[in-house]
Amino acid sequence: MLSRQIASKLGAYETPFYLYDMALLRQTLESVVYESKRYGYHLHYAIKANYDDRILATIREYGLGIDCASGNELQKAIEAGFNPKTIVYAGVGKKDKELRYAIEQQILAINVESLEELYLLDRLSAEAGRITDVALRINPDIDPKTNHCIDTGQADSKFGISYEEILEHTEELKALKNLKLIGIHLHIGSQIRELHVFENMCLKVNLIVENLERLGFSFRFVDVGGGLGVNYDVPENEPIPNFASLFAIIHNHLKVGDREVHFEFGRAIVAECGELITRVLFNKTTATGRRLLIVDASMTELIRPALYGSYHNIENITSESELPKKYTVVGTACESTDVFQENVSLKVSKRGDLIAIKSAGAYGMSMASRYNLHDLPGAVYSDQIE
Numbered sequence: 001m002l003s004r005q006i007a008s009k010l011g012a013y014e015t016p017f018y019l020y021d022m023a024l025l026r027q028t029l030e031s032v033v034y035e036s037k038r039y040g041y042h043l044h045y046a047i048k049a050n051y052d053d054r055i056l057a058t059i060r061e062y063g064l065g066i067d068c069a070s071g072n073e074l075q076k077a078i079e080a081g082f083n084p085k086t087i088v089y090a091g092v093g094k095k096d097k098e099l100r101y102a103i104e105q106q107i108l109a110i111n112v113e114s115l116e117e118l119y120l121l122d123r124l125s126a127e128a129g130r131i132t133d134v135a136l137r138i139n140p141d142i143d144p145k146t147n148h149c150i151d152t153g154q155a156d157s158k159f160g161i162s163y164e165e166i167l168e169h170t171e172e173l174k175a176l177k178n179l180k181l182i183g184i185h186l187h188i189g190s191q192i193r194e195l196h197v198f199e200n201m202c203l204k205v206n207l208i209v210e211n212l213e214r215l216g217f218s219f220r221f222v223d224v225g226g227g228l229g230v231n232y233d234v235p236e237n238e239p240i241p242n243f244a245s246l247f248a249i250i251h252n253h254l255k256v257g258d259r260e261v262h263f264e265f266g267r268a269i270v271a272e273c274g275e276l277i278t279r280v281l282f283n284k285t286t287a288t289g290r291r292l293l294i295v296d297a298s299m300t301e302l303i304r305p306a307l308y309g310s311y312h313n314i315e316n317i318t319s320e321s322e323l324p325k326k327y328t329v330v331g332t333a334c335e336s337t338d339v340f341q342e343n344v345s346l347k348v349s350k351r352g353d354l355i356a357i358k359s360a361g362a363y364g365m366s367m368a369s370r371y372n373l374h375d376l377p378g379a380v381y382s383d384q385i386e
């Protein structure tokens with residue numbers, strides 16, 4: 001873990017801040033690119049996971065495209081130099097202005113999530129005098145065996161169009177004059193650690209593609225989304241996610257002929273390279289005996305624990321004590337859910353110690369807010385530390 005190795009150099013930076021291990025980011029990118037090339041797979045980075053400029057520039061160097069979820073993400077990707085023809089754009093509620101912008105940019109595909117969106121996009125494309133490339137985001141009704149807050153592909157989910165609805169409207173879909181249906185898109189959820197779930201997904205995709213092609217559609221690609229999980233429990237054991245296993249599963253189970261296969265990884269690329277570094281402000285014990293460690297970060301820098309009950313491994317990286325003690329680590333925000341972890345075992349911790357909250361590179365900074373008018377956290381990159 002980078003912060004532990006360079007703890008003595010971190011004291012000078014204003015806390016809280018995100019510390020990025022740029023060497024690990026590069027190793028992760030090397031791994032995903034190397035493993036994907038074995039099968040000719042196409043990679044997109046889900047920019048929602050972290051849109052930091054240096055991270056984006058590094059990812060672009062490795063030739064990935066982008067998956068975005070808003071007009072502003074799309075604009076950010078284009079400004080960061082990503083080729084529009086490598087960008088896909090999903091989202092259940094795209095505004096007209098966002099759709100118009102995506103049409104103008106002529107991206108690889110707008111991943112459409114409802115029939116009404118499809119009909120609107122057809123109309124807006126006609127107004128713009130364009131034929132827009134589209135992928136149908138289908139809800140495959142698969143349980144991804146992850147935290148229910150981040151599953152996205154079960155029948156009741158707000159994401160994607162139900163397969164049944166598509167089957168009921170095939171003739172209308174074929175009649176859309178200003179759209180070209182070039183792909184099928186799915187994303188079943190995030191932080192998926194039970195990889196057999198992806199086998200079920202492949203079987204569903206096989207059926208969907210086969211049936212729709214029999215009904216007269218013709219797809220150039222299948223985009224199976226992101227979702228590969230990381231090791232939040234002991235990140236040191238697995239700093240780079242197991243892309244090889246996932247790709248082997250997809251290769252063995254997805255039967256889509258010579259169609260392109262696309263992935264949209266977010267967490268798997270950036271989670272482990274980021275840590276939130278925060279400083280201990282105070283110790284105190286509640287009337288019930290709960291020992292609180294109050295740190296200068298909060299849910300405004302890293303909301304995942306408060307939002308989803310997510311676990312992050314936490315370590316005191318500067319304590320000179322070897323004695324472990326149990327703490328409930330809490331932040332500064334005026335919310336009772338602003339708790340990073342209950343009952344975590346840390347070296348005895350005192351005011352001024354630095355605490356690392358690990359595996360925070362994904363959905364950390366990009367979900368930061370200015371609640372309580374907190375400043376947004378800064379970023380420190382490993383290759384710029386003297």
Ligand SMILES: Cc1ncc(COP(=O)(O)O)c(C=O)c1O
Pocket residue numbers: 046049067090152187189190191225226227228264265266267268362
């Ligand atoms: C459509 C879509 N693709 C890709 C991702 C990235 O997922 P992950 O970070 O789990 O790889 C998400 C995340 O929510 C998503 O909604």
